[in-house]
Every structure is written in C-alpha cells, then in structure tokens.
Amino acid sequence: MSIKFKHVSYVYAPATPFEQKGLDDVSFELKENQFIALIGHTGSGKSTLMQHFNALLQPSSGEIALAGHRITPTTKQRDLKTLRQQVSLVFQFPEAQLFESTVLADIAFGPKNFGYTDAEAKKLALKWLEKVGLPKSIANKSPFELSGGQMRRVAIAGVMAYEPAILCLDEPAAGLDPKGRHMMLELFKAYQARGHTVILVTHNMDDVADYADDVLVMEHGRLLRHTTPSEVFKDRAWLLKHGLGQPAASEFAAQLAENGLPLLPQPLTLTALTHRLVAHFKGGE
C-alpha cells in the first residue's frame, strides 16, 4: 500500500478577505516504510501538508489515500479515529504539550487513549522511555523538572509508544545537542527500518542526505519536486534559487569543482566526500 495525494488543495479561511491557498494541486505517491524528508523554506506549505497526513486538516478539494483510509473534503471526522492511531504528528516544540504529573504517566497517555490497558500502557511507556535514551530513574519525576532536551524526548516517546504506522515529525531535533540530535535521528531511522513510514520536516540538509530515501520539496503551497536526495542536491543553482541549501559535503565539493577539482558523482555525506578525495589523491583509479 502507498500514501497517495491526488490533486489536493487546501484553502485557509475560504470566502473571507483572509482567504489564502495553503496547498495548491498537490499530487504524489509515496511508498510505505520509507524515510521521507519534507523540505522547503518557511511558509512553503510544509506544515499544511503535514497536517493532511492525519486529517487534522481535510483537503478543500482532491483526495488522499493512506493507511487504509480515504480522505476527501466530505469525510466525517468521527470516521478518523483509527487513522489518528496509525498516523501521528509531532509538532515543533512537542515538549510544550506535556501535562501529566509524572514522566511515565505522560508517555502512557497516548497508548491509553488508543485503548491499551493501564498495565499495557505502563509497560510500553517504560520501554519507550529507555528507547529514546532517558534513564529509568526519571520515570516518576515530574516532566517539568527535566531539561529541555529531556522533555523533548518524553514528548516523542509518548507518540512512538503506540507505534503509529506513519510518524510525521516537524523539526524534532531542533535545539538538541549534536549527540542528542544524532541519537534522535538514528531512533527514527531504526523505527522506519522496522517497518514504519517516517516523514521528517527539516531544514537540515545533512539530515536529508544522511537519512532520507525520498524528498518532497514544497514552495508556495505547491509540490516543486518529488525525488531522491542525490537528485535534489545535484543542481546547486536551482537550490539557491528556491532558498534551499546543500549538505555541507556537497557544498564543499562544489567549491572544489569551482576551483578545478570536480568529484563525481557528487558526494552528499562526509564519508562519501572523504572516500572520493582519498581515491583521487591516493590512486586506485
């Protein structure tokens, strides 16, 4: 099964002076169980698109098919509860949504909400507390006593604990230190590898290069491109024109090329860049 958007448009505040197009005739098909990056500069429609994945917003026109559901402008919200269990959104600063009295209760809230018993939910909560890299000793602390980075992990554990088939995350690693960021992305990659779809909204092109199978590029509410990281990062001029960057390794390779040392194919990651340079200078051609 796949995730299919067919001519999806979304209009904010229709028939008012504030009417604004959020999505404009967006069509694409994603394979399930892949790691998808959703990029585009601020205001490009990334968040609007993301909110369509679990029907927080319903299309003004067009149709969406995913996780066994069909979403149209007239789909009733009450038919969407199982969709919400299968498709979860994690917004920016999810730590702002913590509310329970203990860390464990906060993580267990999601699973309980979707019908797990107290005991099952508690077990899942403990499992995910550890999976997101937090010590068991904080389970009975108030989430509000934790550092910002720890609160972020608690919030994300609360969503992953009911194992949605499709997990959409908006800049989940912003504000985390390099080690925490790396750990978080590895966690999502492992989650995807175990048979889930991960959709990551990000400004970090290195993360796109390191993790994504597929990339969706948004601009002005339209889908500009749907392709692979190696394709999207090929054309530097195109990226600049659309306010997007390149991964650090590609940027460096572009500077080398400008100064007479082209490396092909274009490296996207530090490892690839090092390999190509070593092969170039140490022979092996």
Added chain:
Amino acid sequence: MEQKDIIKLSQVDFTYPEAEQPAVKALNLTLQAGTWTALIGHNGSGKSTVSKLLDGLLFPTNPDSQIMIAGLPLTPETVWEVRKHVGIVFQNPDHQFVGATVADDVAFGLENRGISRAEMQRRIPAVLAQVGMADYADAEPSHLSGGQKQRVAIAGVLALKPQIMILDEATAMLDPEGRKMVIDIVRKMMVQDHLTIISITHDLDEANLADQVLVLDDGQLIATGTPAEVFQKAALLERSGLALPFFYQLKSELMAQGINIPTTITTETELVAYLCQLNLNM
C-alpha cells in the same frame, strides 16, 4: 577605546532549589566588549542557567560569587539597571511577540522603559532598517517567516541600545537562508555598535565563526579559546556530547586516511585551495 572587560564572573555557583547537583560550578569568565562568544555544551550542561545569571533572572547561590556587567556588580538591587545593558533573543520567536504590528512590537520594549514618543519615532524606523525589515513596519508579526520574526525580535532588542546581546538558540528554528541572514545582521551590529554578543548554540559551524568559544559541561567550563584552539580537542568535545564543525571533521577524516593537511590550514576556504593545489601538483 572600550577594549575593556564588559562581563566578568568570578567563582559563580548556582544550585536550583531541591537539586542535588549545582547547575553552575565555580565559573570564572571574562568577556571583552565588542567580541562574539559562542557558548556550547550538551543539553543540560548549564548554558541556559548561565544566560539567566547574566540577566539577573537567577542569582548565584554562593555569597562569594561575583558577576560584573558593564562595570556594575549584578545584585538584586542593581538588576534593573544591569538589564538596560543586556538584551536576549530566544529560540522561538512566536513566544516573544506582543504587538499587533511589527512597529508596535518594537515599541513595546521602549514603552516599558518610559522612552518618549518622539524618541520612539526616531528609533523604531532606524532599528527596523538595520535589520532589513523597514518595509514591514505595519505588517502583522504572525504573517512573517521565522527568519523575519527573529530579525524583528533583534530589532526590539537593539532599540533598547544594549551593550550585550545574548542569542539563546536564536537561529535553531530557522531555515538556512534565515539563519545566515540573522547571523550576518548581528555581526554587522557587533562591529557598528560595538555590541558584545554571546551566542548559545548547538550549531558548531556557527560557533566556528566566533571570536571565542566556551564549552560548558556539568556547569563547568571545560575548554575556552579561539575556535581553532577549542575544536582541536576532538576527544574532549565528543565525550561531552558535542561534535566538531564540518571543516574539522573533514580535516581529521582526511588525515586519518593518509592525506596530510598542514596545521596552518584553519578554514574551509584554505582547505579548498590546498586540495586544488595538491591536485595541480599531481
């Protein structure tokens, strides 16, 4: 003229109520006016506590601790005076807006200080022009992009004419373009207004552009120096949950695989030139 120490911390300790461990321990620190300092450290290392101590949102818990800001000892009595010299820009611009328009928002801080209307009318357009947002004076803040919002937040701080600006993860939520623009503007202000910048950041490539880098771990400074000095300590940084900026990662990877890079090469541009020269000599 003012190459003086604008911030001086001696033996600063801070422990949160009911915490077992101090968040900041025996911190000694001197920052010169008109310089850019990057404060890095893993989540929970005490960076934000330090920024709150600098602005008098928190006070040291050790009576022997001393904090001097712009020549004033920072105490509960002097805090309002000291805050006139310190501006902070936070991570999430949406948490900082109060005005209905961009100009109103910048005016808010000035009103709080009891600045006259005539003076406000002079300062607001001037600071909005400085951050490249003059055309947006009447726009609604909610309609701006993240980078534009942060530039307005910076204008709000600049309007108060502080001597010190603290950027607390102020670029973390911005796209690459917005991030670069904010950094460029702040750098320009630093030179033009002799502003002292303290940037709390996880972006090590950004830290690499600072005059001075401070590394905090468990509330203690574990390394200080120029970026080149600090980023040589790869093992120490890694133990502390940090990584190296891209340039240093690449350099050490190449060295490890037998491509010798002279120690005189300390920037990406120099490395590009060196590798291209090496290529020509092949």
